[in-house]
Amino acid sequence: MKRKIDLIRVQASPLSRSRGRLTVGGVSYPCVLGRSGVAATKREGDGVTPRAALPLRGLFQRLDRAPRIPSQLAFRAIRPQDAWCDDVCDRRYNTLIQRPLDQNAEERLTRGDRLYDVIVPLGWNDAPIVKGRGSAIFWHVSRENNAPTAGCVAVAPAVFRKVLPRLSRHAVMIID
Structure with a gap:
């Protein structure tokens, strides 16, 4: 059995602040970053x-x-009422919450597009949570036109199918 990979490296492109390369086990894939780049x-x-x-x-x-x-990562099927709280005034800030389907949610996980068909929440501002420091940094599916994200890391859907089975449950993404 092959040893599982513990490290994912994301490097911003010198040519575009919202583009980069995601490298896993010596294989590199294009990725999309936040509209304001990496900081x-x-x-x-x-x-x-x-x-x-x-x-x-x-x-x-x-x-x-x-x-x-x-994948060896802890798994959860996305449900229609799932949302991520990005309201800094809410005590549940930067956590998974449940919202009735008839209520608006800032970051509903069930979307009409494919962006959140696969989501890997990254450990940003979650231990401890500091209100206003940023919520929900996800590794998710990129838009078809590769438009910048709101601060997440995004890749083509096929990348997840290639990469996720190779990762250990303790994998870390290093963004630089």
């Missing part, structure tokens, strides 16, 4: 992808869109 400091809504070593906190997936991707 050491981050705050809610700034569009920055944080420069940091971030643990992978699990795997969320829409099973109504594709079969489950094999």
